[in-house]
Amino acid sequence: MSFGHLDLSRVVGSGEYSDMKLVCQGCEFKVHKVVVCTQSPVLAKAIQGVFQESRTGIINIENFEPSTVSRMVEFLYTGDYGGLLFPHTEASRSDEIKKPALNDITASGMMLQHVQVNAIADYYNIERLSELSRSKFQQACQATWDAQSFMDATNGALDLSGDGALHEVIATEAAKNIHTLLEIDHFAGIIGDFGTRVLRNCIKKAEVDRYKVIQLQLDLEQEHSKLQAAEARVDRIIENIGRCLQTMRERGFCRNHSCMAEYQCYIERRGQSFEPVYTLRCAKCKCRD
Ligand SMILES: [Zn+2]
Structure with a gap:
């Protein structure tokens, strides 16, 4: 989202003219309804309805980590997320000042991060963020393929996000690397013993056909x-x-x-x-x- 010459990261960082707060595990994100509600119909409904949130202007986010909320806020103001956790967001606790910790980004952490962002985008119905997180997830898979990290991210995606398009991306990447995945017990745990048998036979048939x-x-x-x-x-x-x-x-x-x-x-x-x-x-x- 562009507001022309305005430095939106500074505006959200300082909390200037903020009229809405996202609170997650004691971390506060001072944001603006005009930015947040125009992109998330779910948050718009919560803040404009007859709920307590509409009186206080505070939305409590319980199902996600502060680092994930931070990335969502970063996206709402800049259209992207990820280089750094939103650096100017003063996510503060009243009793103990604590910024969301910068994750050390391993391949596994990277994929999981995008899954978490996808989950929050799905939850608050921020379509463009869903799209962006899917594309970043796919890039992360292709840049550094690691079967175990992929499985961790897959577990996370199936548990956290209802975004069918993300599940499709994961299935596509899994198909590309099916030989290594079938060697991992964890994978069989997800698709089941019978699913594993069917897949092995599909692969065998594909090899015969290819020959x-x-x-x-x-x-x-x-x-x-x-x-x-x-x-x-x-x-x-x-x-x-x-x-x-x-x-x-x-x-x-x-x-x-x-x-x-x-x-x-x-x-x-x-x-x-x-x-x-x-x-x-x-x-x-x-x-x-
Ligand atoms: Zn002759």
């Missing part, structure tokens, strides 16, 4: 070479016959000096059966032309 396709490609290439060779032979035979016809047209007498008969010839066939070679011979002295 057949390769074989067919080789056969096709071989047939193509044969066809090319046959076409070349036909060209040579036609050229050979052409030369014979030309000789018959042009020659008046046998070229053999001791014969010199008026030229009458017959055709002799030599060569292989698949590529005959035609030669003219004088009918009188059998001299080859």
Whole structure:
């Protein structure tokens, strides 16, 4: 979301003109209804309805970590999240000042982070954040594939997020790496023993089919070479016959000096059966032309 020349990160960081608070495990995020409610119909409903939240302007967030809330706030103000936890968000506790801890970002942490953001986006119905978190999740999977981290993130996604599109992304990535995943007990734990059997058989069948396709490609290439060779032979035979016809047209007498008969010839066939070679011979002295 763009507000032109306004530095929105400074506005939310300082809490200036804030008219709404998100509170998560004692951390406060001083935000603005115009920014938050225009992007989350769920938070808009909560703050505008007849609920206690609409009187106090405070929304308590219980199902998510402060670090995840921070990323959501960062997105609401900047359209992105992730480089840093929203650095200017003074998430403070009244009794104990505590900023959300910066996660040390391992591959596993990275994927899980995007799953958590996806879950909060799904919960508060922030569609563009759902999309962004899915795309970041996919990038993280592809950048550093690690089966165990992927499984942790998959567990998290299935537990935390109802976003079917994220589940689809995970299923797609799982399919790409199915051989390594099938070696992990944890994976069987998720899809079940029967699911594992079905998958193993699908893979076996796909391998047989792939082998057949390769074989067919080789056969096709071989047939193509044969066809090319046959076409070349036909060209040579036609050229050979052409030369014979030309000789018959042009020659008046046998070229053999001791014969010199008026030229009458017959055709002799030599060569292989698949590529005959035609030669003219004088009918009188059998001299080859
Ligand atoms: Zn002759």
